[in-house]
Amino acid sequence: MREIRLHDTLTGELRLLELRQPGKVGIYACGPTVYARIHVGNARPYVVFALLKRFLEREGLDVTLVENVTDVNDKIYDAACEAGVPSAELAREMTAHYVADTDRLDLGRPDHEPLAADTVEGIVDLIQVLIDSDHAYAAGGDAYFRVASFPGYGKLSNRPFEEMEQGEGDDAADLKESPRDFALWKAHKEGEDTSWPAPWGEGRPGWHIECSAMAEELLGTDFEIHGGGSDLVFPHHENEIAQTEAARGQPLARIWMHNGMVKMGSEKMAKSVGNIHLLHAALDEFGRDALIMYFVGGHYRQPLAFSPDGLAEAGRAVDRVRELCRRLERDAQAPAGLGTYADRLFDSLADDFNTAAARAALFDCVADANRRLDAGETVGPGRLPEMLHALGLENLLDADEHVADPNAERLMAEREQARADRDFARADALRDELAALGW
Numbered sequence: 001m002r003e004i005r006l007h008d009t010l011t012g013e014l015r016l017l018e019l020r021q022p023g024k025v026g027i028y029a030c031g032p033t034v035y036a037r038i039h040v041g042n043a044r045p046y047v048v049f050a051l052l053k054r055f056l057e058r059e060g061l062d063v064t065l066v067e068n069v070t071d072v073n074d075k076i077y078d079a080a081c082e083a084g085v086p087s088a089e090l091a092r093e094m095t096a097h098y099v100a101d102t103d104r105l106d107l108g109r110p111d112h113e114p115l116a117a118d119t120v121e122g123i124v125d126l127i128q129v130l131i132d133s134d135h136a137y138a139a140g141g142d143a144y145f146r147v148a149s150f151p152g153y154g155k156l157s158n159r160p161f162e163e164m165e166q167g168e169g170d171d172a173a174d175l176k177e178s179p180r181d182f183a184l185w186k187a188h189k190e191g192e193d194t195s196w197p198a199p200w201g202e203g204r205p206g207w208h209i210e211c212s213a214m215a216e217e218l219l220g221t222d223f224e225i226h227g228g229g230s231d232l233v234f235p236h237h238e239n240e241i242a243q244t245e246a247a248r249g250q251p252l253a254r255i256w257m258h259n260g261m262v263k264m265g266s267e268k269m270a271k272s273v274g275n276i277h278l279l280h281a282a283l284d285e286f287g288r289d290a291l292i293m294y295f296v297g298g299h300y301r302q303p304l305a306f307s308p309d310g311l312a313e314a315g316r317a318v319d320r321v322r323e324l325c326r327r328l329e330r331d332a333q334a335p336a337g338l339g340t341y342a343d344r345l346f347d348s349l350a351d352d353f354n355t356a357a358a359r360a361a362l363f364d365c366v367a368d369a370n371r372r373l374d375a376g377e378t379v380g381p382g383r384l385p386e387m388l389h390a391l392g393l394e395n396l397l398d399a400d401e402h403v404a405d406p407n408a409e410r411l412m413a414e415r416e417q418a419r420a421d422r423d424f425a426r427a428d429a430l431r432d433e434l435a436a437l438g439w
């Protein structure tokens with residue numbers, strides 16, 4: 001097994017993946033809040049962590065991937081109220097859409113997809129431990145985390161005190177000891193149609209405690225990787241750290257891994273900004289393969305621009321791979337030397353899961369294989385299947401699929417004919433035309 005390093009937001013460093021138990025890795029990635037269909041930006045962590053699991057499994061590790069569904073949340077109450085449907089019904093409907101939409105990415109499902117509504121007992125127990133140890137207090141039927149009781153508060157996001165805005169509005173300002181304190185439990189309010197009993201009052205959990213409880217229930221504490229979008233660093237993950245560490249005396253996770261945002265122009269793709277491209281519409285428009293190629297084209301930590309041009313480029317990249325697969329001799333050996341690209345690909349993934357560098361290794365392999373085929377060599381698939389599998393693109397090996405760009409397909413056929421006719425000037429001219437199309 002390679003040494004695997006990942007960037008840890010908590011220390012700001014690349015850290016060696018160190019396991020609690022030999023051979024076992026637990027990953028918790030924050031999943032969607034189900035109040036609407038998910039967009040391309042929401043799909044990014046789904047893809048990143050599905051492929052990370054794949055890579056770690058290839059390295060021989062036994063991976064448990066947990067991705068929760070936040071089905072109790074202010075946003076859901078608000079959206080259900082607007083739509084005139086019960087909040088639990090809206091959450092169920094949107095959870096079903098989420099599963100169906102992400103199934104179309106064809107990357108497998110997480111091992112566990114816990115629902116907050118199914119975890120309320122564990123959440124209440126965790127809050128009780130915090131109250132009993134003075135890390136939290138009940139007030140007016142709510143419960144709040146006492147930030148001043150946890151000296152490590154702020155260590156993940158490293159932000160100055162005045163920027164620690166919990167985003168909870170002013171409703172509860174009178175109940176909080178300090179504006180930095182955040183809600184663990186909210187008393188039942190008029191207009192909210194679900195609630196659960198708790199020793200300090202009927203109500204429902206806050207968002208942050210839901211994740212602390214779901215993660216602990218399935219992975220314990222001090223598990224290997226906690227992930228999510230970089231927009232969750234503060235307050236969500238900062239608060240998860242505080243809650244679990246204060247209650248259990250153990251860190252929640254070892255490595256905090258955050259993916260960059262999908263952007264439209266200079267802004268993050270977000271429902272609140274109003275610039276979203278829904279995942280199911282993007283799948284209809286560009287196809288699953290182009291979307292996966294697009295996602296792996298960026299380093300997970302960097303922002304990723306979403307544009308029709310970018311997706312079209314990803315579609316052409318898919319076609320290039322598929323065209324090579326069509327040219328391969330299935331039963332033949334790959335020439336010596338082609339295997340080094342696979343090593344480069346997996347080394348890139350071991351180095352902070354750099355799928356962009358891995359994709360570059362794949363295309364150097366494609367170019368090399370094409371050169372050899374052009375020179376008349378016989379080329380077998382070699383390690384291409386494992387390279388494609390690592391990037392979620394193993395289905396491109398299916399040679400029966402047609403290339404998506406009919407213009408390029410025609411030029412390729414003409415080039416093959418020119419080569420067969422030994423008209424090399426014509427073949428070269430056609431190659432230049434193809435290159436101009438991005439081939």
Ligand SMILES: [Zn+2]
Nearest residue numbers: 030031211236
């Ligand atoms: Zn979460």
